[in-house]
Amino acid sequence: xxxxxxxxxxxxxxxxxxxxxxxxxxxxxxxxxxxxxxxxxxxxxxxxxxxxxxxxxxxxxxxxxxxxxxxxxxxxxxxxxxxxxxxxxxxxxxxxxxxxxxxxxxxxxxxxxxxxxxxxxxxxxxxxxxxxxxxxxxxxxxxxxxxxxxxxxxxxxxxxxxxxxxxxxxxxxxxxxxxxxxxxxxxxxxxxxxxxxxxxxxxxxxxxxxxxxxxxxxxxxxxxxxxxxxxxxxxxxxxxxxxxxxxxxxxxxxxxxxxxxxxxxxxxxxxxxxxxxxxxxxxxxxxxxxxxxxxxxxxxxxxxxxxxxxxxxxxxxxxxxxxxxxxxxxxxxxxxxxxxxxxxxxxxxxxxxxxxxxxxxxxxxxxxxxxxxxxxxxxxxxxxxxxxxxxxx
Amino acid sequence: xxxxxxxxxxxxxxxxxxxxxxxxxxxxxxxxxxxxxxxxxxxxxxxxxxxxxxxxxxxxxxxxxxxxxxxxxxxxxxxxxxxxxxxxxxxxxxxxxxxxxxxxxxxxxxxxxxxxxxxxxxxxxxxxxxxxxxxxxxxxxxxxxxxxxxxxxxxxxxxxxxxxxxxxxxxxxxxxxxxxxxxxxxxxxxxxxxxxxxxxxxxxxxxxxxxxxxxxxxxxxxxxxxxxxxxxxxxxxxxxxxxxxxxxxxxxxxxxxxxxxxxxxxxxxxxxxxxxxxxxxxxxxxxxxxxxxxxxxxxxxxxxxxxxxxxxxxxxxxxxxxxxxxxxxxxxxxxxxxxxxxxxxxxxxxxxxxxxxxxxxxxxxxxxxxxxxxxxxxxxxxxxxxxxxxxxx
Numbered sequence: 001x002x003x004x005x006x007x008x009x010x011x012x013x014x015x016x017x018x019x020x021x022x023x024x025x026x027x028x029x030x031x032x033x034x035x036x037x038x039x040x041x042x043x044x045x046x047x048x049x050x051x052x053x054x055x056x057x058x059x060x061x062x063x064x065x066x067x068x069x070x071x072x073x074x075x076x077x078x079x080x081x082x083x084x085x086x087x088x089x090x091x092x093x094x095x096x097x098x099x100x101x102x103x104x105x106x107x108x109x110x111x112x113x114x115x116x117x118x119x120x121x122x123x124x125x126x127x128x129x130x131x132x133x134x135x136x137x138x139x140x141x142x143x144x145x146x147x148x149x150x151x152x153x154x155x156x157x158x159x160x161x162x163x164x165x166x167x168x169x170x171x172x173x174x175x176x177x178x179x180x181x182x183x184x185x186x187x188x189x190x191x192x193x194x195x196x197x198x199x200x201x202x203x204x205x206x207x208x209x210x211x212x213x214x215x216x217x218x219x220x221x222x223x224x225x226x227x228x229x230x231x232x233x234x235x236x237x238x239x240x241x242x243x244x245x246x247x248x249x250x251x252x253x254x255x256x257x258x259x260x261x262x263x264x265x266x267x268x269x270x271x272x273x274x275x276x277x278x279x280x281x282x283x284x285x286x287x288x289x290x291x292x293x294x295x296x297x298x299x300x301x302x303x304x305x306x307x308x309x310x311x312x313x314x315x316x317x318x319x320x321x322x323x324x325x326x327x328x329x330x331x332x333x334x335x336x337x338x339x340x341x342x343x344x345x346x347x348x349x350x351x352x353x354x355x356x357x358x359x360x361x362x363x364x365x366x367x368x369x370x371x372x373x374x375x376x377x378x379x380x381x382x383x384x385x386x387x388x389x390x391x392x393x
Numbered sequence: 394x395x396x397x398x399x400x401x402x403x404x405x406x407x408x409x410x411x412x413x414x415x416x417x418x419x420x421x422x423x424x425x426x427x428x429x430x431x432x433x434x435x436x437x438x439x440x441x442x443x444x445x446x447x448x449x450x451x452x453x454x455x456x457x458x459x460x461x462x463x464x465x466x467x468x469x470x471x472x473x474x475x476x477x478x479x480x481x482x483x484x485x486x487x488x489x490x491x492x493x494x495x496x497x498x499x500x501x502x503x504x505x506x507x508x509x510x511x512x513x514x515x516x517x518x519x520x521x522x523x524x525x526x527x528x529x530x531x532x533x534x535x536x537x538x539x540x541x542x543x544x545x546x547x548x549x550x551x552x553x554x555x556x557x558x559x560x561x562x563x564x565x566x567x568x569x570x571x572x573x574x575x576x577x578x579x580x581x582x583x584x585x586x587x588x589x590x591x592x593x594x595x596x597x598x599x600x601x602x603x604x605x606x607x608x609x610x611x612x613x614x615x616x617x618x619x620x621x622x623x624x625x626x627x628x629x630x631x632x633x634x635x636x637x638x639x640x641x642x643x644x645x646x647x648x649x650x651x652x653x654x655x656x657x658x659x660x661x662x663x664x665x666x667x668x669x670x671x672x673x674x675x676x677x678x679x680x681x682x683x684x685x686x687x688x689x690x691x692x693x694x695x696x697x698x699x700x701x702x703x704x705x706x707x708x709x710x711x712x713x714x715x716x717x718x719x720x721x722x723x724x725x726x727x728x729x730x731x732x733x734x735x736x737x738x739x740x741x742x743x744x745x746x747x748x749x750x751x752x753x754x755x756x757x758x759x760x761x762x763x764x765x766x767x768x769x770x771x772x773x774x775x776x777x778x779x780x781x782x783x784x785x786x
Contacts, residue, residue, distance in 0.1 A: 048449075
């Protein structure tokens with residue numbers, strides 16, 4: 001997210017080429033630092049009013065959605081559509097899991113840390129993730145200097161005995177790799193961040209079935225502005241503590257956002273089941289495939305950068321073998337360790353996020369693949385124009 | 394909020410008489426523990442479709458609302474309607490203040506604590522509020538055991554030198570009293586929680602003009618389910634840090650909720666300015682006046698309880714003298730210090746919140762005055778039936 005790295009604070013000096021700024025000034029820096037998922041807009045425009053939802057003034061007054069449910073602020077309709085979509089896509093087991101809704105999955109990360117941290121220990125529990133890890137994990141863990149949990153860095157170099165929490169992001173943000181736990185200690189508590197485990201990004205090889213799994217509508221459907229995420233949680237006590245976190249933190253989650261999210265998920269499930277409708281995941285997968293092909297061509301042509309390769313895997317959703325097309329390109333500048341890829345691209349008016357922020361090095365950058373078409377096209381043109389410095393220089 | 398004190402966790406054993414449970418079973422306990430503001434529903438039903446708002450599928454995809462604004466996730470329309478309403482009601486100065494939107498005002502309390510806490514001190518800053526104080530302040534301050542700030546209890550007994558943060562809730566939750574700062578130290582940072590500074594509850598005597606002021610749509614309009622609050626903040630650096638908190642915590646605030654809130658505030662301002670419309674605040678003030686009169690009659694009749702008295706004050710909004718009609722009744726059981734008023738009322742199937750949770754004693758309880766009519770009527774009937782034990786007992 002751009003904002004979390006202070007991009008927005010700098011926005012008066014570096015104008016962001018974001019759509020709400022009005023007609024595009026193509027001289028502006030293209031912001032691909034954050035993963036703003038605006039590329040699916042064309043799908044939502046095509047289906048016209050099928051997703052419309054109207055709220056009148058007397059609805060949704062109460063804090064409560066369902067006081068009989070463990071997660072008392074979760075709208076039943078959203079719960080139903082979350083379960084339905086996971087069953088349609090077969091990317092996660094929902095039976096025997098509690099559903100906790102959050103204001104985006106960021107809040108649920110904090111709720112999960114709160115729920116999994118021991119309360120009877122003198123020291124905060126260590127929180128780790130294998131590098132390159134999502135750049136927000138350190139900040140989310142430490143921003144209020146919690147005495148419950150503390151960021152302890154790269155899971156691969158973590159050697160402390162005792163309890164710890166490991167974030168497993170699969171497919172991984174930033175590099176799109178499918179991941180397993182790394183520490184494998186006796187007292188590990190695992191949070192699976194599955195924001196990108198959807199068919200437009202990767203093969204659905206197995207329904208995920210873990211103790212704590214996080215999802216977000218932002219990366220699934222593109223509706224980042226709604227701020228809706230959900231956790232699937234096996235253990236009742238963990239689910240209860242996560243709900244408690246949500247109560248104290250925000251007394252629940254916007255009902256308008258929940259009900260609109262429910263409608264959107266419903267339309268997507270329908271599109272997968274009704275052959276007369278345009279399948280959302282086939283449509284968006286085809287957009288991602290096209291973008292990745294064009295990016296790989298440019299990268300191959302200028303011979304300055306490298307992109308990761310992804311294995312072919314059988315996807316049970318599309319019933320065929322396929323490559324991954326991650327939401328981010330994890331671009332590597334060829335050259336020495338001192339190479340600063342973020343700086344190089346910034347010089348060409350492409351704002352990306354340095355590998356350093358992901359516990360990696362400055363040769364890498366993370367680039368959003370989810371921008372609007374116009375931004376993506378300008379990005380490719382600018383990337384194409386970058387030349388290897390000649391030996392004279 | 395009921396949930397924050399664990400009521401919901403107990404809801405399987407004590408069924409809550411909340412509307413989503415279906416047809417009322419009048420034998421159930423009436424839950425007046427939390428301030429669920431459902432009583433304004435009749436106003437919103439009367440205005441029919443004037444508040445309707447429709448979202449289609451392709452809107453509100455981006456994380457961003459206005460990347461040029463300091464609070465980059467704040468919808469311009471909401472900003473405009475917040476300013477307009479404060480100008481119409483004249484309850485707060487908005488000029489020279491930044492507006493930060495939050496997922497309810499609870500999140501903004503945490504954002505304000507984050508922004509006002511020093512980062513270069515070895516010890517967390519003390520956070521205080523004069524008893525009886527809002528029962529969530531201790532929990533919100535300490536729930537993740539922050540190293541930035543720590544709850545230090547009743548502001549009246551706070552004697553530590555150095556920096557501190559004081560919450561000033563005015564009108565106060567739970568007791569409806571108009572408040573000023575209590576500690577008055579050199580290094581105090583003040584957060585004004587003005588959730589109840591609206592004409593249905595109290596006289597608008599002066600436009601509030603403080604460094605940090607918190608408001609919420611929940612108590613102003615009754616739309617608690619939307620989870621929209623806002624802060625008016627004078628200092629740019631504080632506003633920036635609060636925005637940063639919101640970025641890390643939830644990457645902004647639901648756009649659906651913001652835009653619906655904007656529509657609701659717009660309708661309220663219109664209702665105040667257009668004499669052909671039913672003025673929202675006159676309507677809701679008349680509901681509150683009626684409830685308080687009826688409650689005072691019952692309390693006077695059974696001679697077991699006492700209610701606070703509020704002075705007549707000139708209200709610049711209604712242009713007349715008036716009493717306060719707070720959102721909560723702060724009921725005192727006559728008798729010794731050992732009197733447990735919460736227990737007494739629970740025995741009569743009225744669930745309230747004990748004074749102990751507000752830093753006060755068990756003779757007091759806080760009772761929501763904002764329930765639906767049916768609940769309020771049952772509450773009065775049950776209260777009326779309570780008899781002083783005879784000396785034989």
